[in-house]
Amino acid sequence: MSGLSALTLAEARDGLKTGDFTSVELTQAHLKAVEAARPLNAYSCETPEKALEMAAESDTRIAAGKAGAMEGLPVAIKDLFCTQGVLSTAGSHILDGFRPHYESTVTRNLWDAGAVMLGKANMDEFAMGSSNMTSHYGAVENPWKRKDDRKAKLVPGGSSGGSATAVAARAALAATGTDTGGSIRQPASFTGIVGMKPTYGRCSRWGIIAFASSLDQAGPMTRSVRDAAIMLGAMAGFDPRDSTSVDAPVPDYEAVIGGSVKGLKVGIPKEYRMEGAPPEIDALWQQGADWLRDAGAEIVEVSLPHTEHALAVYYIVAPAEASSNLARYDGVRYGLRIPGSSLQEMYENTRAAGFGQEVKRRVLIGTYVLSAGYYDAYYLKAQKVRSRIAGDFRDAWDKVDVLLAPTAPNAAFGQGEKMDDPIAMYLNDVFTVPASLAGLPAISVPAGLSAEGLPLGLQVIGRPFDEETVLRAAHVLEGAAGFDAMPDFIAGG
């Protein structure tokens, strides 16, 4: 059947329910699309047999009237999630051949809800990157092209760039992502899809390969806000195996879709107006505020005075946590081992060969800022400034219900650009990192096109555990924007 891979998650769910097609048919259409999308390198591992097996089981459950919230819906899983018996590499050479004997909680929740796995999505190595150029499995290509330069290959953003590309190119109905400093929202913006990072603690981190534990959070990447609500509901929930998982009921997120924003107070953080930012980013932001005002919201300017320091805090805290988390890759328990004449040398050889350049850079920075004599000056100072940043947001919530901001300071850039200047690459996360440091829920919604014809996203940030208001406002923005532009490359028919 053709056209099945162009459906939204909600449309596919409803079509399965009314019997217009089966999950096996839906999955077959997607497997064809996955194959067609191979030139983009969005998947690092395809699992067609598993997909068809899961789809057949879904059809049985649908026939028996036992369909779950994601029943029969084929999705891609970022390769940061451990999936039982299926290669899980975090895009790193050091996890060569790693097939976990356990399933991450988030993917377990998805399978329990009936979802079907198409494969593992390519990503920046250990989720460190904003371009998807650092994967051991090669760069991922954005399905979008500049309108007057069809030759240049663009990045899909990162680190969840494979997930974003698969969803944008119609090679998955939806995908999981993870966001540490913007890794869901920035690629969503670059590829014209919706990406949501829920509140820290909403989705279990158990079984997600750890990068920076106080920041990492899983979330959905979809082609509509409603789809994000459906998928988040299936991913979220309390998990005693994650000590920072929050024991709170998961609301029916889809129920808020279509709600009004009349009277909602929307904050415009004035510090997000950056000197030298492209005028089209500012113009779209203003347009977003106008859309919400026209829908009945009240627009209020607010101040988040410590915003300018958020990136510097992030590039101390995240590498520090990464250097600890990545200590486990020692050539003993899993993955790559490069022999040496001593145990010490075996460790050093394995980690030298197994980690890419950006990962090494961050592990070294992290090791340095945690080392004796420097801990107070760097790490402790950063955690104090982080308190200040979180405090800025708390003050803002006295005045407003959500914040509206651009998702990224630019549209997708060319493969290979910004590679020789780490700080220029880090600046891609300037608008996403503050909410990550404060653990807040935030969503990117495709809102318009750049002068080059590339998608640009707007970001809605909310109070802790108030994903519902974020989704409600995002859905109004989505409706007003009416974003219906299509990428150059569409994999599915």
Added chain:
Amino acid sequence: MSLDKETVAKIAHLARIHVPQQDLEPLAGELSKILDWVEQLNRVDTEGVAPMTSVVAMPARWRADAVTDGGYPDDVLANAPEAEHGFYTVPKVME
């Protein structure tokens, strides 16, 4: 804060990453640039501010001090590059 070659070699050793001699100098430059950039935090007044230790305001959960998992050494060892007799194996550490 400028890092010299020797400091980079020391950090690399602490991080158990082999860095070839000729890479130390360029790496020192790259890392120094990042450290210079984060120096901006010294401009922020953090007098009396407690460092952030918990992202979401909630008390740590209690649980019973009981074994709730385990008993499958084969699964645990299944991904090891080398394992023997139910153990991970490593190069000899004692003569």
